Amino acid sequence: MYIWVQTDTQDMLMQNDILLAILTILIVAGTITAAFFIARNYLRDRRRYIEEKEIDMDGVLSKSAMGSLVASYIFRTGRDTPFSLIYIDIDHFSEYNNAFGQKEGDKILDRFSANLRAALPKGAKLGRYQGDQFVAFIGTEHTKSQTIDFANQLKEVAKRPVKVYGDTEIKMTASIGIAFYPLHGRNFKELINSLRIAVYIVKKNGGDAIKLYSEDMEEREGQYVDYYYQIKSAIKNKQFQLYYQPMVNYTQQTLFGFEALIRWNHPEFGVLSPFKFINIMEQSGDIHWIGQWGLETLIKTYQQTKQQFPTIDLAFSINLSPKQMMNEDLPLEFKKLMTRYGMDPKKIILEVIEFALFEKQDTIFNNMQKLRQIGFRIAIDGLGMDYGTLSKLDQLPIDFIKLENDFLTEEEDFVKAKFADMLVEFAQRNKLTIIAEKIENEAMAKLATEHKIDIMQGFYFEKPMAIEALDDYLKEASWKKDEKK
Template identity: 30%
Template sequence: MILARTASTSDPVFTGLIIIVIIGLSVLLLWSIIREMKKRKKEREQPKKTPGLMSLSHLTESLNEFVRVYHLSKKATIFVFSFANANELAESFGRRTEMILKDKVLQNVIKILPRNAVLAEYRNESDSYALLLRGDFPEDKLLSFANYLVSVIETPVAVPNLEIEISYSAYLGIVYYPTHAISVTDLLNKADVALYMNQKSPNTKYTVYSSSFAVTEEENLVYYNQIKAAIKNKEFELYYQPICECKTQNIVGFEALIRWKHPELGILNPAKFLSVLENSGDINWIGKWSMHVICAYYNEQRALFKEHNVFFSVNLSVKQLLNENLVNDFAAILNQYHVPTDAICFEIEEYALYERYPVIQTTIRELGEKGFKLAIDHFGLDSNNIKKLESQEPYMIKLVAKDTLEAQDSFVGSRVFEILIDTCKKRNIKISSLMVENQDDIKKLEESGFDYQQGYFIAEPMSAKDNAEFFSASFRLKEDESKKKEE
């Protein structure tokens, strides 16, 4: 009886266990099916590898074999090229479409190659390709081929499902074996340098490696290759330096300054890598990324920032100003986050270039029409620049504190400064000082007629979190001081 009762009471438990096992196996099977379906879908969406395009390992094996067999007795040439505007096209049409377009271009390149040529994927992070030509070709023939290669790469191709054509812009570096190097590693490194130098000369179709290229350029090249990975790994960060009102010392804005959280070298300031971003074209990506980061930060602290009507100051380079899509791109980002355009102040340093480039004049005018604030960074204290203020009328001009104070020690300098102050007051242009070094500077700048000031003496650039805490604390301190005075 006891045994029978035990068996009968255990039956539901056993049945329940069986049901749980069946459900578990069913879920596992369903999960496996879904994963396999996603995998196959992803494979279908990926464009097939370009026929005739080899891997980098195949290229290096071919080079090593060539060097081993012929060792200095025969010549070879490596052409390394990259697509300058690949990221912009990917943003416009989607990564898959951009890859299809690139495949069309590579197929066109393959059609013009000599019989023994090897075309291979080169640096995935920099979206570049390498072409190996083996043979004792005269240099004029090689350079003629380089021109032809660039023209083929830049030939317009049709966008799928759209009745339009687009064209890539190409960078091309060239290196010769054994003229420039006799080892495969050195040869490829120097090909990288040649490509990088060509990116610094956008009006030049190709660049042949030269031993005259400075060591610093090779250092920049290291940063260039690392920057592509840094973008992917989200290693860039914005720091913020407060801009204060001279009379009250209240914070009126922040200058956004990019920093690179390098995995080996720590926090790098822009002096180390900004020129590399300029030359690679990634400066346009950085500009849009910065807008997204600032807008997200503004919304995160919206109540605090909006209450005190602060603005964020961002530097624009000449290369960015030459981008005809810049105004619409920035306006769209601010609209996405519902951030007012007057919360952003764009700083422009190359003031003299306004007259040389109509595109820059148009961009600056359109930024103003959209409601963005404009500032002239490192304003030169001379009468010609002051006259230009009458037509440009920026929101703010920024001068180096030390240079301005020293200029006032001379009769001519003090007179020019008086004219500047008078012009700015009449036109309601704010005057801000840079690089304030001590308390004496703060007092003199206020007495001279400056409106704003910033510098390491006032506050160093800070992370977003530290900046918000510093901002809140500064106003709490002001409120406490006001209460004490009232008491």
């Protein structure tokens, strides 16, 4: 007995249960041949359907589709047939996303990828590996030398202006890595690992360049690369957050404000301090994203706090590294944020850290001057105990000096005490305010008051806290140490 069932295999793609029932009937009825052909057509059309779903309207492959393409190419042409991959990572794209928003950021990526595709040779394929990172597949018909030429073309194409919000143009750059199969990897995963190491080195050296992978790179930089890409993922997935540590006027028992400190809410290792990731972000350039994101987050926190506690007048501070301060566009970018949120810059203290590292940089001094003209108040940290520092401070446009607890320990010697007194006298003469930080106990707090320092912060008053804890802290007036005794 033969039963013929006419089916539409495209419908079967969404109806696996129906297909299974039909095949069961055919097999039971003895029509094995019909069952075979239906199953074969189903699998063929399903594969085509999945591939179509993994290619967007502009013909850019997904990450998995690119991986499948590479695996298929190796299988069809042989394990020793060479080909090349080019990895394109947009420099500082998180800043564009932060400035223009996710929706406009996606449009930028669409236009950027269209430019890349147009520059690739015939037969090459472009895939979006993730976020702002792309991979180009170059087949065996092209030599290694030609691949390097293609990479140089892509580097220049990346600089083409892209329009946002209609007529506004932005210019981007890209860090590019090159890897050859089978020299730099025997499969897609190994090749990607090699490419990422090469790109990380480009990022570390400022971006906008090309690097061909070599094995010695992995020995030097391999341990940092995975962390770098975890950081990129953390930015995309909003894993960074600000914690807030109170600054207290110990003499008056009043709250002066909060210092914002960045933390990484790592999915595996929990909350990480900046010592675990700031150096890598400095090297890769992602530190500039922190400045924009951090200030914007701080503004929102200030406005939220002011709305809930309108009678409390608080200052909020945030740290800026020398590398951030070397960005000539920083004052204008910060001014735009103030305007966008209608924020008074005088409520924000920009704390420039590592004074000893930037004292000879004219760009930093100029930026400090511009930021102060906008209305921000400026603090400096990391002075060190150098008497020549006082003459340098006299030339700086600053409002606050952060004093490390080295000067306020129980083992304080005459030299440290003398320097602290001179610093206080200098501050009073120049109408500056000193903030003693890392105060760990009552003895250190009292020693600070002996040096006529009123504003302090440290674990003695409170550890840095997440934004969710601010309300209770303010409601309970937890900074009043005398009421706790």
